[in-house]
Amino acid sequence: MIDMRRTMSVFVLLVVMILLFSSLMSNSSDFELERTEQQLPDVTITNLTFSQSEPKEGENITIFVTLRNNESFPITDLTIRLVNLRLEQNISEKQVSIDENDEKTIDFNWTAQGGSNSISALLIPEVVDLEEPIDSMSKEIWVEPEPIGDVYSPLFALIFIFIVIFGSVIIPSIFAFLTNRDPSQEKD
Amino acid sequence: MEDCVIRTENLVKKFGNNITAVDDVSFEIERGEVVGYLGPNGAGKTTTIKILTNLIEPTSGRACINGIDVNRYPKEALKDVGSLIGVPGVYGYLTPNEVLTYFGKVYRMSKEKIDQRIEEVLEMVNLSGWRHSKIESFSTGMERRLAIGKSIFHEPSILILDEPVLGLDPEGIREMRELIKGFQEKDVTVFLSSHLLDEVSKVCDSVIFLYDGKMIERDSVERIDQVMKQYRLIEVEFLEKLSESDLDELKKIPVIDKVEKINQTKFRIMKKEGDPASTADILRRTIEEGYDIISYSPKKADLEDFYVSLVGERGGPK
Amino acid sequence: MKSIMEDISEDVKNTCLTVSFELKKHFRMKRMIISFALAIGLPLIFYIVPRIWASFPDTAEEFANLNLSFVNLLIIISGSLFAGDSVVGEFEEKTGLLLFSTPQRHSTIFIGKYIGALLPTLAVVSIYYLTTSLEIIGIYGTGGISIEFFKSFFIALVYTTSAVSLIFFFSSILKRKITSTLLGFFSLMMILPITSSVLQFLVDVEPWYILTYFEGLITDVFVGAGPIGGGPEGQPGQFSPDFYTGLIVMVLYTLILFSVGVFMANRRRME
Numbered sequence: 141m142i143d144m145r146r147t148m149s150v151f152v153l154l155v156v157m158i159l160l161f162s163s164l165m166s167n168s169s170d171f172e173l174e175r176t177e178q179q180l181p182d183v184t185i186t187n188l189t190f191s192q193s194e195p196k197e198g199e200n201i202t203i204f205v206t207l208r209n210n211e212s213f214p215i216t217d218l219t220i221r222l223v224n225l226r227l228e229q230n231i232s233e234k235q236v237s238i239d240e241n242d243e244k245t246i247d248f249n250w251t252a253q254g255g256s257n258s259i260s261a262l263l264i265p266e267v268v269d270l271e272e273p274i275d276s277m278s279k280e281i282w283v284e285p286e287p288i289g290d291v292y293s294p295l296f297a298l299i300f301i302f303i304v305i306f307g308s309v310i311i312p313s314i315f316a317f318l319t320n321r322d323p324s325q326e327k328d
Numbered sequence: 329m330e331d332c333v334i335r336t337e338n339l340v341k342k343f344g345n346n347i348t349a350v351d352d353v354s355f356e357i358e359r360g361e362v363v364g365y366l367g368p369n370g371a372g373k374t375t376t377i378k379i380l381t382n383l384i385e386p387t388s389g390r391a392c393i394n395g396i397d398v399n400r401y402p403k404e405a406l407k408d409v410g411s412l413i414g415v416p417g418v419y420g421y422l423t424p425n426e427v428l429t430y431f432g433k434v435y436r437m438s439k440e441k442i443d444q445r446i447e448e449v450l451e452m453v454n455l456s457g458w459r460h461s462k463i464e465s466f467s468t469g470m471e472r473r474l475a476i477g478k479s480i481f482h483e484p485s486i487l488i489l490d491e492p493v494l495g496l497d498p499e500g501i502r503e504m505r506e507l508i509k510g511f512q513e514k515d516v517t518v519f520l521s522s523h524l525l526d527e528v529s530k531v532c533d534s535v536i537f538l539y540d541g542k543m544i545e546r547d548s549v550e551r552i553d554q555v556m557k558q559y560r561l562i563e564v565e566f567l568e569k570l571s572e573s574d575l576d577e578l579k580k581i582p583v584i585d586k587v588e589k590i591n592q593t594k595f596r597i598m599k600k601e602g603d604p605a606s607t608a609d610i611l612r613r614t615i616e617e618g619y620d621i622i623s624y625s626p627k628k629a630d631l632e633d634f635y636v637s638l639v640g641e642r643g644g645p646k
Numbered sequence: 647m648k649s650i651m652e653d654i655s656e657d658v659k660n661t662c663l664t665v666s667f668e669l670k671k672h673f674r675m676k677r678m679i680i681s682f683a684l685a686i687g688l689p690l691i692f693y694i695v696p697r698i699w700a701s702f703p704d705t706a707e708e709f710a711n712l713n714l715s716f717v718n719l720l721i722i723i724s725g726s727l728f729a730g731d732s733v734v735g736e737f738e739e740k741t742g743l744l745l746f747s748t749p750q751r752h753s754t755i756f757i758g759k760y761i762g763a764l765l766p767t768l769a770v771v772s773i774y775y776l777t778t779s780l781e782i783i784g785i786y787g788t789g790g791i792s793i794e795f796f797k798s799f800f801i802a803l804v805y806t807t808s809a810v811s812l813i814f815f816f817s818s819i820l821k822r823k824i825t826s827t828l829l830g831f832f833s834l835m836m837i838l839p840i841t842s843s844v845l846q847f848l849v850d851v852e853p854w855y856i857l858t859y860f861e862g863l864i865t866d867v868f869v870g871a872g873p874i875g876g877g878p879e880g881q882p883g884q885f886s887p888d889f890y891t892g893l894i895v896m897v898l899y900t901l902i903l904f905s906v907g908v909f910m911a912n913r914r915r916m917e
Contacts, residue, residue, distance in 0.1 A: 288867055289889030291793055294800035297897050301807050304901055305761065308908070309661045312751055313653040381747035383916040403656065407749040413916075416743035421674040430667050434660065434748050478744060 181265065182210040183218060183238065185277040187245075188261050197254035197286040203231075205261045205277075206245045209238040218265055222248050225258035225278065254285030332356045332395075333486055333517045334380065339389035341375050349375040350386070351541035357519055359485075362512050364528035364549075365521040366635060367538035373521035374414060376538075377490045380519075381411045393486065407435070410484035412492055418471050420464030424455060427463070427474070428481055435482035449477040452507065468495050476504070480511075487511060489520040493527060505531055529553075529631040537638055545638055549631065556629035559585070560607060562597045563627070567620035569593055574619070581613050588636065598629065598637070660750045664758025665765070672728055672766055681724045681766065685773040688720060689713050693781045706782050706790030711868040713778045714798055717771060718861045721806050722834045724770045729763035729813040730827030733911045738823055742916050756818070756911040760904060764810045771806050775799045797867040801893075805864065808857055808896040809834055811903035818911035834858060852885040857899050860892030 187206035195201045203222060209215055215238050222231040231250055238244045250259070260278040334357040341350040350372040357363050367373050378384045380391045382402040391398045396405040419427055425446060432442035450456045453473040463471065472495040479487065492508075493501045508531045511518055522528050528535060529549055537545040569592040570578070578595075579587050583606045586598040599606065607626050614621060672678050692713045696702045703709045733756060736742035746752060775795075782790040813830030820826040838858040845853040853859045866887070 287794065289797055289801075289863075289893075291797045291800065293890065293893055294797065294804050297804050297893050298800060298807070301804070301897060301900050305757070305764075305904060308905070309657050309754060309757055310654045312753055313650055313657055316653065317650040378916065383743065383746055385915065403749045403751060405749075406747065409747075409749075411747045413743045413747060415740065417739035417741040418744070419671065419741060421671065426670060430663065431744075431748065433663050434750060475744065 180274060181215045181218075183215060183263060184208050184210065184275045185261055185263055186243065188259070188277045188279050190259075190279070190281055194282070194284065195252040196284045197252055199252050199283075201250055201252055203248045203250050203259060203261075204245050205248065206243060207236065207238055207263070208243045209240060212240050214239045218263060220246055221262045221264060221273075222250070223260045223262060224253065225260050226256065227253065231259070252281075252283040254283050257281050257283060331358050333359050333393065334488075334519055335392045335395075336376065336380070337390050337392070339376065339379060339391060340387045341372075341379060341384065342387045348541050350379070352389070353538070353541070353543045354389075355536055355543065355546060357517060359517055360512075360515040362508060362518040362531060362533050363520070364532035364535040365519060365538065366523070366525060366528060366535050367521075368523060371538040372541040373538055374490050377411075377413055377488055377519075377521055380488055381409070381413060382406060383413065408484050409486045409488060410479040410482065411488040411490075412475055412479040413488075413490045415472075415494065416475050418463050418466075418474060421462060423460050423462055424450060424474055424477075425459045428478060431478055431481055437482060445481055445483070449481050452480070453477040454503070469497060469500060472496060473500065476507075480507075485516055487516055487518045487520075489518065491522055492520055493522070493524060501527065525632040525635060526630070535631070537635060539638075552631055552634050556631070556634050559598050559629040559633075561627050561629045561633055562599070562607065562610065563590070563594065563623070563625040564597055564614070564621060565594045565623035567593070567622050570595070570619075577617060578614065578619070581610065581617070583610060586637070596633070596636075598633075657751060657754045660754045661758040661761070664755050665762045668732070668759055668762025669766065672762070677727045678766055681720075681727060681770040682773060684720055684723065685770045686777050688716055689774060689777040689781060693784075702785050706786040707792060707794060707868045709782060709785065709790075710778060710795055710798070711865050713781070714775075714802075714868075715865050717774050717802055717864060718805075720774055721767065721771060721802070721809050722831060724767045725763075725806065725809045725813050725834070726827050726831040728766050729760075729810050730817060730830055731823035732759040732763045732814060733818040733907070733914075734820055734826050735817075735823050737914060737916065738821070740916075746916060752912050753908060756908045760810075760814050760908065763814060764807060767806050767810050768803055771802050772799075775802070794867045798864050801867065802864045804893065804896045804900075805861060808899035808903070811900045811907065812857065815903040815907040815910075818907040818914070846885055854887075854891055854895065857895065860887045860895060863887055863889060863892045 184207070185205060186208045187204070189204045191202040191204070192199070205220055205222070207218075207220070218236050218238065219233055220236055221233045223229070224231055232248045234246055234248070236244065236246055258278055258280050260276055262273040263275040264273050335355070337354055339350050339353045340348070342348050353372070353376060365373050365376065375384070376391075379386050380393065380398060382398050382405070385399050393405040393409055398405040428446050428449065429442055432445065437445065446459065447456075450459055453476055455470060455473055455477065458466070458470070463474065466474065476492065479489065493504050496504060505527065508518055508520070512531070512533075518531075520528070520532070532549055534546065534548040535552070536543060575587060575589075575595075578584070578597075583599050584597055588596040588598070590596055597610065599610065611621070611624055669678075692709075703712065731738075736745055745755065775798075779791055779795065782795070812833065813826070816826040816830045816833075817823075820829065834857075838856050839861075842853040842856045842859045845851045845856070867889075
């Protein structure tokens, strides 16, 4: 009887310990999950605009990126990166801070490149190393290309070519004249 | 006006390192002469003519027309020269009218003169009805006649013709002969090359013989004729081949001056012209010596025989 | 003694005679008809098809850019037709036995042949542009003809002279008409463009000395500078042909190949 009681007690104790241990483990991972979620701030890009809608190639235009902090605390370690997707080039990067529940517009300078451009703003937090940005926004802009060349150069080139070609007809005569070659004088 | 219209001075033309097509050829042709330039294929006739018409340049020496170096001053030298070289191509997609008009303008003929000459020349070469037909529809002989027409179109005072009767039928050959004789009467200088010795002997005043690039003889046709009249030729064909000793025995027969081999069984016997009985005598003696004869043809020696005697049996002048 | 002016006058006359003779030959061989038909027909395709089945591009420049992208093909075809046998034909067909024994400098004959090949090719390109301009006016009005259109036209003419010079050069050094015509055609169509691509995308060298590298300038004037085309895997082009460099290269190709071509033709003999 006493042995049965003892065995049962040990058994119950073991079960309680296992249950207690399991609950302790689940509580700790939930905690870490909360912690991870809490590290990605709720910041979004709400707008991306250009200072000019029809710029010409080579002109300096300003790109405005508007952010919104949806958190109840300020965020200080954000990077906004501007990228030209067509050319796969980084345009610029800026570190920003934004107060809680606030909106902020950051401006970037860009020298317009001719043709169709896809400008993308990427929001990258510094603390957590993520492959994907927190948020991004892209917009297309057409930049009037700089005209290449001029109309007079090829025209003058053409005229020059014709002058040389037609002029080559008279070169043998001039050469003969300069070397004083006269067939009538060379007759025997 | 210079009398010597065509002159070559030590003309040499080499192709590559090994082939000397023309080897130190010098001759002069005077105004109004009709001169034949004779030689076998590959003798250098066409090469000489190409140098004279500025188609190729000599390796050394020079060629002059009216005293003007042809290769240095082609514009001046060739303005009064008509030429026909080899077998020229003709512009098949054009008509005789268009081709002759172009060449007429090159020779600075007036439009009226061109029109008039087209009619005359096409008449001369029997192409009157073909003035506006495309040349691609012509036969080879017609193309040749057109090329001849082009050479005389601008009424040159010097004609250089390379194998002018090539490609012509017997009627065409006869017409060509008459044409050249007509030029002779108009004091046109004609220099023509050929390997048809019989034709040359009928039209030329003198002949230049060329062999292996070298000039081997020059003489008037009249003098050659007189020389050859002194000889009689007999072509003999034996039943069997003659050995060298047989040939030597044959040569010992009196009245025979020379024996030339045509082939293993055919020989040409030259003897001085004289008593016709000597021709029969040769036949009798040859049979007596034991030679079996299947053909015995006496004939008068001509220009061809003179050339053959110059060149020898197979090569090398004698 | 003949004066230099008389000598020059004779040479000019002889050259003009050769030019007119060449033009007559081209006409009789139906080359002009074929080329002019292409020059009118090709641009008409870009007019008729959108008119019936689709719609025209929004701007005249886009229309011109599309339409004129084939002018290069026409330049190659016409240049090969007119210049491919200009020198070699006289030697291969032995018509030179008639032609070169006349009282003319051989150089005036060959220069005349070059001009006789160049003029109809230029005319064909001009007809192509004329047809395109009429289409532009019909669709977009006279305002559709921009300064870029004229830039493109003159660049195309300069490119034509260099293409014809290249083919003429082949004609002066090769022995057969068919070889020189085909070599000229395929050089411009394939050999030089492939070499240019290999240098750009595999060796990473700008092929500024290859003529066909600048053929794109004919339509680049409509879209402006910037890396053109793309690599074999779709990557954007690294090099873009410079307008003025292209002009200089084309002029050099024209003059050098023309001069060498005439020199080489002059040295040839009817052997």
